[in-house]
Amino acid sequence: MSAVQQTPVLEATRISKRFGGVKAVNDVSLKVMPGEIVSLIGPNGAGKTTTFNLVSGVLPPSDGQIRFQGRDTAGLKSHQFARLGIGRTFQNLALFRHGTVVENLLVGRHIHFRYPVWESLVYWGRSRREEIAAREKVEQVIEFLEIEELRDKPVSQLAYGQQKRVELGRALACEPSLLLLDEIVAGMNREEKEDIARFTLDIRDEFGIAVLMIEHDMQVVMDLSDRVYVLDFGCLIAEGTPAEVAANPAVLAAYLGEEGAHA
Numbered sequence: 020m021s022a023v024q025q026t027p028v029l030e031a032t033r034i035s036k037r038f039g040g041v042k043a044v045n046d047v048s049l050k051v052m053p054g055e056i057v058s059l060i061g062p063n064g065a066g067k068t069t070t071f072n073l074v075s076g077v078l079p080p081s082d083g084q085i086r087f088q089g090r091d092t093a094g095l096k097s098h099q100f101a102r103l104g105i106g107r108t109f110q111n112l113a114l115f116r117h118g119t120v121v122e123n124l125l126v127g128r129h130i131h132f133r134y135p136v137w138e139s140l141v142y143w144g145r146s147r148r149e150e151i152a153a154r155e156k157v158e159q160v161i162e163f164l165e166i167e168e169l170r171d172k173p174v175s176q177l178a179y180g181q182q183k184r185v186e187l188g189r190a191l192a193c194e195p196s197l198l199l200l201d202e203i204v205a206g207m208n209r210e211e212k213e214d215i216a217r218f219t220l221d222i223r224d225e226f227g228i229a230v231l232m233i234e235h236d237m238q239v240v241m242d243l244s245d246r247v248y249v250l251d252f253g254c255l256i257a258e259g260t261p262a263e264v265a266a267n268p269a270v271l272a273a274y275l276g277e278e279g280a281h282a
């Protein structure tokens with residue numbers, strides 16, 4: 020008897036993105052299955068961020084199809100992607116710096132509010148239930164990320180690693196089915212990296228959230244990924260387990276080329 024076919028959380032089929040004459044992403048197909056941690060790696064300018072922008076609805080693809088849990092996302096607006104269940108952290112911190120940790124997490128949660136403020140006057144009970152659910156979720160995230168003592172501090176007063184943790188929390192507060200992590204450990208010290216690695220595994224194992232991450236830190240890629248996709252000049256040049264990709268001559272050549280370019 021054949022195994023039950025699972026629907027990918029994310030499936031991009033032959034997606035491309037052109038900016039004028041530049042093909043930032045060229046005919047790339049990738050998927051993330053439920054419960055997987057998948058990495059997207061490649062030298063600078065390879066097309067990783069553009070790919071993230073395509074699969075999270077920030078940019079429309081020039082060609083190709085993006086399915087989220089089997090549903091074609093063509094024509095959806097970026098906030099509709101968030102409602103489908105795609106959470107994201109950004110390469111540069113994207114928090115409300117003067118807001119407290121709790122306030123920032125609640126903002127992440129508000130995509131779940133179905134009733135606008137004026138309606139809350141009419142449907143007070145419904146919007147109140149949403150507010151209670153939001154606060155409960157935020158408390159769960161605070162406990163999970165071990166940031167209880169930071170909860171009422173303005174984000175601007177936190178250390179960089181703590182701010183990154185809050186950003187991760189904000190994405191989790193949306194209760195995504197897929198979490199996109201954009202170079203989340205960049206600029207962190209070893210201890211902070213280890214914490215984020217542990218949280219990433221727990222996010223998958225405890226919450227059942229699939230993860231797609233752009234990562235330059237090869238130790239993190241090797242330790243966490245079930246599978247790895249490698250981009251170079253907008254094209255997919257390899258995919259496989261971390262060990263397979265690390266042993267692939269095309270991948271080594273792409274990274275050596277990058278070192279050569281910087282020499």
Ligand SMILES: Nc1ncnc2c1ncn2[C@@H]1O[C@H](COP(=O)(O)OP(=O)(O)OP(=O)(O)O)[C@@H](O)[C@H]1O
Binds near residue numbers: 041063064069
């Ligand atoms: N809005 C844009 N307009 C024009 N060209 C762009 C735009 N965004 C990206 N590009 C180009 O597309 C290519 C891929 O860029 P992208 O940022 O996706 O690469 P990356 O792999 O994320 O790089 P890095 O690791 O440096 O962040 C680059 O040549 C870049 O200059």
